[in-house]
Amino acid sequence: MTTPAATRVAAGTGSAVARSLAAIAERDPELQAFVHVVADPEPPAAGPLSGLPIAVKEIIDVAGLPVTYGSSLFADRVASRDAEAVARLRAAGAVVVGTTTTTPFACGTTTVTDNPHAPGHTPGGSSAGSAAAVGAGLVPVALASQSQASTIRPASYCGAWGFKPSHLRLPRDGMHLLADTLDDLGLIAGSLEDLTRVVEVLAEPGLAARRTGARGAPGVGLRVGLLRLDDGGLPRAETLGALADLVDALPGDGITVASGTPALAAFDAAVAGSGRACFDIFAGESAPVLAAHVAAGEPDPRLREMVDHAAALGGAGLAAALARREELRAAWAALAEEHDVLLTLSTTNPAPPGHASTGCRRMPATASLLGVPALSAPWLTVGGLPQGVQLLGFEGRDEELLAAARVLADRLADRTEETA
Structure with missing residues (x-):
């Protein structure tokens, strides 16, 4: 870590x-x-x-x-x-x-x-x-x-x-x-x-009903589900291997980890490619403000790209992206029946070299598209570079997500001490 x-x-x-x-x-x-x-x-x-x-x-x-x-x-x-x-x-x-x-x-x-x-x-x-x-x-x-x-x-x-x-x-x-x-x-x-x-x-109070525990259903323990998200197909083998080693250290003593279940597989299939919908919403809603900045002389080409994308998208395209968002939000909420926290990588891989771009946004964009809380934990090192592990929770249950992170962090610390 x-x-x-x-x-x-x-x-x-x-x-x-x-x-x-x-x-x-x-x-x-x-x-x-x-x-x-x-x-x-x-x-x-x-x-x-x-x-x-x-x-x-x-x-x-x-x-x-x-x-x-x-x-x-x-x-x-x-x-x-x-x-x-x-x-x-x-x-x-x-x-x-x-x-x-x-x-x-x-x-x-x-x-x-x-x-x-x-x-x-x-x-x-x-x-x-x-x-x-x-x-x-x-x-x-x-x-x-x-x-x-x-x-x-x-x-x-x-x-x-x-x-x-x-x-x-x-x-x-x-x-x-x-x-x-x-x-x-x-x-x-x-x-x-x-x-x-x-x-x-x-934190703003009272926006949604929240529980304060981090142990999930009584008698079951903290229920962790593994996801790929969009685009979980891009991580390199060494990145996936580091995540697999971490996941192997989690189960036991009140923590269960599930992967590949019908519900998890169905969500991963549904969310694939959703980064496009997130960008459509971002560009479509941002265009009026960004167009004014571009007209005033802002030179960054990314702003012009977003304004042009919004124009090509049109109102119908933005409405379609927002409709897909609502479908995915409903599918995500259903995962709460079997899971207390979902776990995946924060980014596809560690930071790429150079400054031409700021890296791939697709995996972390899911939480923004869904409107749910997400936490990046600095638990991995891949190729000598930091690599975050992403924990995702359910809308309005931010405190639960933080409490779950503490439970998982304590488990990883205990396992590290056992192998030291």
Whole structure:
């Protein structure tokens, strides 16, 4: 398993904020995860997160800081107030130490940010800076976002925990939004403990009935189902082998693992190719905003591609993609009868070399299409690079997903100690 970044931030003397700023000053000139660093942060408020350094993706407003959405079009923009998520974190005692890079408007081609574990490889996108900052141990937690893959993918590539909530479980006010059906605030963290603490501060209550346990049906234990998702046919043999070894360590003592059952096979068959529907929705709903940015001179070719795709898709094509989404959502909800959490890879493979793109988005896009919570756990290393394991839950049951992750993490830790 990858060493939690939070452990590296916490090492040494002085406050966590001071250590974070020192780490940024030392490492970020090479990594280029930050757009703006707060040289003299305000003292933290008292609260459950008091003194916790956080970074914020530069599509999320931080009062008084430049927030340009990763675009030269907004080079002179300074946020006038905190986004709701930032305000809640500050009230709980967290301290903003800076803003992090994003592809333009969280949908552009790439960023200047490097991968902290593999120089010359992409850190993923669009939350490139947030994932790289956490993966490098510069901050323990960073705010991100996801419309398709922009939290889960970079967390996987950078060896961090990544959390995409049930749709609308985390506040979006003060974010640059594009696609109402898909856009969500995301979190990237160096430890499951810090991630859970931040979710407790941010999560919107009362959007769906939720249970708090992580043990599934009484007397049965935690029921894990294995999935391929779209496109689970792309992982290389060594990636699949690493996942298989991890899965072999899970069953027993209250954890059951199922694979290849009729229900799981039927869902994998249904979801194949659904990344196209997710992109159709993203492009179709984003086109009015992106067209204005393109007309104003935004040079990133990805935006023009999405505007053109939406025009070719038309209203009927967008409606068809939304209808497929509803069919898949119903099929997913039915899986809750036999499973408490579904497990697969976070990304098809570890981070690819180069910065021409931010990697394949299809496997992490499923959670955004369905509107369900997803968690990337930094549990694998493939070819010397981090590779995330994706845990998916059911709508509104985000806390259950986090609790299940703790059960599985404890099992893996126990098995590691047994074989040490």
